[in-house]
Amino acid sequence: MSAVVGVGLLGLGTVGSAVARILGERAKLIEAAAGRPVRLVGACVRDPAKARSVDVPTTADPFEILDDPEVALVVEVIGGVDPALDLHLAAFERGKHVVTANKELVAREWRTLHDAARSARRQLRYEAAVAAAIPIVAAARALGAVRPRVLRGLLNGTTTYICSRMETGASFAAALAEAQAAGYAEADPSADVDGWDPAYKLSILASILEGRWFPPDNVRRTSLRSVTPQDVAAAAERGKRLRYLAVADFGERATKARVGVEEVDAGSLEGRATGPQNVVTIETDLAGTLTFAGPGAGGDATASAILGDVIAIARAER
Numbered sequence: 001m002s003a004v005v006g007v008g009l010l011g012l013g014t015v016g017s018a019v020a021r022i023l024g025e026r027a028k029l030i031e032a033a034a035g036r037p038v039r040l041v042g043a044c045v046r047d048p049a050k051a052r053s054v055d056v057p058t059t060a061d062p063f064e065i066l067d068d069p070e071v072a073l074v075v076e077v078i079g080g081v082d083p084a085l086d087l088h089l090a091a092f093e094r095g096k097h098v099v100t101a102n103k104e105l106v107a108r109e110w111r112t113l114h115d116a117a118r119s120a121r122r123q124l125r126y127e128a129a130v131a132a133a134i135p136i137v138a139a140a141r142a143l144g145a146v147r148p149r150v151l152r153g154l155l156n157g158t159t160t161y162i163c164s165r166m167e168t169g170a171s172f173a174a175a176l177a178e179a180q181a182a183g184y185a186e187a188d189p190s191a192d193v194d195g196w197d198p199a200y201k202l203s204i205l206a207s208i209l210e211g212r213w214f215p216p217d218n219v220r221r222t223s224l225r226s227v228t229p230q231d232v233a234a235a236a237e238r239g240k241r242l243r244y245l246a247v248a249d250f251g252e253r254a255t256k257a258r259v260g261v262e263e264v265d266a267g268s269l270e271g272r273a274t275g276p277q278n279v280v281t282i283e284t285d286l287a288g289t290l291t292f293a294g295p296g297a298g299g300d301a302t303a304s305a306i307l308g309d310v311i312a313i314a315r316a317e318r
């Protein structure tokens, strides 16, 4: 058996804690998939005094993780650009691979991160950044020979959760509070309800499908905040449901992308989606129409994608 792969976590919140717990609980399964043992070395957090659900050595100094020779692979689940960007670059400079769920960073710093990984000859993987458990980043990469026509779907679990709970009588505020309590929302939930989070995810998918960076600022956004219980009821009377859709239309000349509230048929996949369910449909020329659905938020669903990336790196490095 080849050498142990040491993993360093940057962030030990909803996602980081799930990664740490599953790495411990499923050590044998992960070792079998990776072809070598994968061991969590430690985690960097903002507040080391905070009570944790997992037993992991913690530090407030990210360089204790980045400079540790036992750490071959860094999992960044802090979120945002600052300090995450500098930590990614520092990891590559030290010869570490990076796995992240941080869609804001990947979408905004697409070129910088990919260039840094290429220069360092290390892997940057971010399956968890889009649609959590659905392997949509891998799927989009597998479509390299096709011309995408339209990508459409639900890329944000929090807004689907809010829309579907408002259908069963919850207020917007109560539904958002439930989504936060379940660990689906971003640290600042305005990223969800004002559309930044699905705009980042749409930017990443469009960038992969088009083979060049599609900046997130090019995604037109309208907020979910203006939706009222009356809007939800009026849609229901027409046999419709309101959902927060992400759409990229890959036209002949330019790609147009938007996120916002739209009406969908109540019986459609999007209309039937509740809670953190994501749905992605990609219309293409060669491959017809492909549809993917599954849990798009939450600790375990996101950890599943992160550990898939960790295992892929560990296998490739044997």
Ligand code: NAP
Pocket (backbone or CB within 6 Å): 010, 011, 012, 013, 014, 015, 016, 044, 045, 046, 047, 048, 050, 060, 076, 077, 078, 079, 080, 082, 083, 101, 102, 103, 104, 128, 129, 132, 183, 184, 185, 186, 187, 296, 297, 298, 299, 302
């Ligand atoms: P979270 O629960 O807020 O956890 C963030 C973690 O980062 C916490 O452990 C926090 O430390 C730590 N942290 C914050 N600032 C730090 C700093 N300056 N230095 C060191 N550590 C710092 O967030 P999350 O929900 O796990 O999300 C993490 C990332 O995954 C985000 O990019 C998010 O978009 C992405 N993501 C989340 C989900 C989901 O369902 N939650 C799904 C897919 C992707 P303390 O614990 O000490 O506060």
Ligand code: HSE
Pocket (backbone or CB within 6 Å): 129, 131, 132, 155, 156, 157, 158, 159, 184, 185, 186, 192, 197, 296, 297, 298
């Ligand atoms: N806040 C995000 C969502 C987490 O609700 O979809 C998953 O990326």
